[in-house]
Amino acid sequence: MAKSQITSSSTAEYFAKNLQQVGFSSPTKAVLTTLKEAVDNSLDACEEEDILPMLDISIKRLGTGGSKNTDLIEIIVEDNGPGLEADMLPQVFGEYLASSKFGRGRCTRGQQGIGISAATTWAQLTNASGVLVTSKTAKMKKAVRAQVDVDIKGNKGLMKNKETIDWNKPHGTRVVFRIDGRIQLNGDGGLLTYLEGTTLVNPHLELKYKLLDSETVHIKRVSEQNPDIPTATLPHPHTMKLGEFITHAGIYGKITFGNFLKTAFSRVTDATLKDFVTNKMPKSLLVKPLTQVKEADFKAAYQAIQSTELPSPSTRSVLTVGEDSLSKSIMRLGDIDFFSVVARKPTICDFKPVAVEVALARFLGRGSEDGQIQLLRFANRVPLQFDKGACAITKAIESVNWRAYGLAQSKNTLPQGPYVFAISLVSPFIKFKNASKETIDASDELVEEIRLAVMRAGQKLSRHINRETKAADLERKIQHIEQFGPILVETLARLVKAPEARKKRAREGLEKILGRDSKAAEKDLDVADTRLKELRAKMRERGIVGEDFRSKDDSISDAYSEEDIGSSEDTSVDEVVVSKKQSKKKKRAGKEEVKNV
């Protein structure tokens, strides 16, 4: 016998040794991932119980961390969710793969039940204590507070110092993590970028946050409706492997094989069963009790199913933010110059239902003409902040020729300019490249679907840019007349020693000529204006909000009345123009500014 013996280790042991796989690969990422997991859990819990989420976040630096070059960071996330019973706390916060969402085929943020337990493990490994949880359900009079650690050997949660306390809150959960980490506020992997992204794709979220010593920021919600999370759909037979197919049969008991196929899968009907038989599935198998079906039968049936053409899976299980909500939510991010939003109808990519939503916006005083656009990527409404280059979203944007839409771009790179591109992908089955869910796998079909969405948004954006270019063109032409006309006449007159009378006539003639040209430029601008107006009117007819933006000092949340909040059912586009820059240009041209739909 070999000297070394084969041992088995628990799931918790595996993850404790491989936390880098789930987003804890550096002190900076550890802080962001901990915050992200806590926020994801809170939002999922609120939506599950149809509670409009209100999150209160605080991140502080308490001192020096135990590990080299780290700080001791305290991360607090408090929600108004349904809360948890005391006996559930160890399972939720201290046990790996304990999830209420695993494999259900729903568009939830969390799926496997790894993230929050990994955060607890990180806290435990770096600061010797897990997470401090306070929670209260509507049924509880007092809240329960306890420290939860991970029993790494046994993959179980351990509850310590449990106590009941008064909590001035009908229900909710508060988690406190103290971990070794480093704080990065801005940039792709920054905390502010994360919070901004989360705000954008969760219009129903009310958020308060205090980061380090800065003032508390309070962002009000712009939608009073929780997203309608579609019910889970049955799996499509073409998305399963043989082993999964056999395991799936195990939970259906004593029904016939034919009934099993019809009830356990989507897109299987009596007509489909006939097609299976045509494709060499034994007819007798359909009436055979499921319990008596042998492995060889499963294999024959599986092969017949795979070689039969089936309708694509249903797209009803896909949740979308909606262009209306997205258009309101984007205004919470800052002073907007103009934007365009596109929501594609859910479709099937790689046999999985997918919906792509795009918001392109130009903000005042943010970004530069020379720098790359700021790209915000989302998967199931969770911001993706690392490994941008390999992501399907990045690849799709890079493949578009943005110069055609008026944006600067070097070949096969992200475009340039003071724009924010927010692209959200929602699907019950997103294929990530890694367990930490930072990059969406770039299959050709998915990249093409995202590409179509961003191109559509780009077309709409180009109407604003085109109008702006025409306005600038007019201004340039008027400037040219004012600047160069007199010099031309003066120099010509000097060279030919012309008398004053000739000079005067030439000046008048020049004004006539160039006046005709500026009129033509004004006409071009009018055409661009009209096209933009038509587009906005069309959107207004479809009930999409297109409000003009108020002054900087106005409360953004107050900028909408109830009547303004419309809805849209279909693929649509919404744009808002805030023409502060343009109005200056227009003043010169003596034209009336068109501000709004």
Next chain:
Amino acid sequence: MSKMIQVREQTKNIPHEVREICDKMLKDLEHAKRPTLDAIKCTLDNSFYNPKVGFLTPGDKMVTTELNVSSVQKMARVVFLMEILLRNMDIGSVNTKREIYYMAKGLVRSEKNLKALDFDDQNESDSIIDFICDLLEVYREEMNCFANDRGGQTYSQQLVVHETMADGEKATIDLSTLGTSPFQPKNRPQSLKIKTKGKVDFCLVVESEGTANTLVANGMTKRHRCIVVGAQGVPSNAVRGWVRTIQNQLDVPIYFFGDLDAYTLQNIYRTLKAGSAASLIRNSDFSAPEVNFLGVLPEDVKKYDLHCYKVNEHDIKEGRSLKKAKDALKNDPFFQDKKNRKLSDILNWLISEKLRCEQQALYSVDPKDPHICEKIIVDKIKRKIFV
């Protein structure tokens, strides 16, 4: 100031022509009519090559600039620089393009209302000067605007140059008395008179000034009755005019020796032999159609087993040069002419083989013999191995 030395017999009264153009423009403006400026289109698509003529000549395409809000800036700049050039001609003063660029800047600074005319960089003022020359169909030198005298260093034991200076004073330069120093022709070399002391067998124009200097330092001009000229890369106007002068005034065969690559063949050699598309109106005085391409030839590479470099298509400079060579084969009338088939064959060979061989590679044939390059060159001339 005394009258400037002329490049060619010029019957055109340039100041008078300028004033006529300006007067017409002013008249058009008085009648609220858009003035236009018509210049020869100096591009490859308006270039023609006839081997009997020997250089690229312009077709009948014109570039018409009509006054509108977009062109008003260009027109204002044209008349602004015309005034500066005219003033130079009136007082007999000369300047380089760069000096004119700064003179324009100085005027703009001194007069507030001219501020809009300011040039951001010299390219902007250069293109206006070139446009004025194309418009008037005159050489820049005829408007007293000179280029930098780059290249053209000449060595010979036989050549004697006679120069009449602007003030009428005459100078005679016997190149054999200059020691190791070369003679360098200035702008307007066409005004020089050259003679030789006895027969000269050949004139060799070498792409690399360094190699030309090495050949002379090792005694080539002492052993052979020849003229050696260093081109220093793409030949400047001075070099082009100087080689043309040698061709016109001396009955001597001229050979060009340079790298075997697309850039040399298509840019350096073609410009020396037939001029360029950008200088269509001046090619007649600034090209030497009788010059022959001595090498390096593809057959030299084979014969002497010369070291070659692989052309990297992904290198920006080399890739662009290769692309330009392909364009030349397709669009350049010089390479399309059947008289120059052998040259276009070399270009095709370079494109297909993706190789380049430097002129200095000849020194690898016998590293211990300092005269090896000279020996091969003389042997090639003797055995008529050139294109």
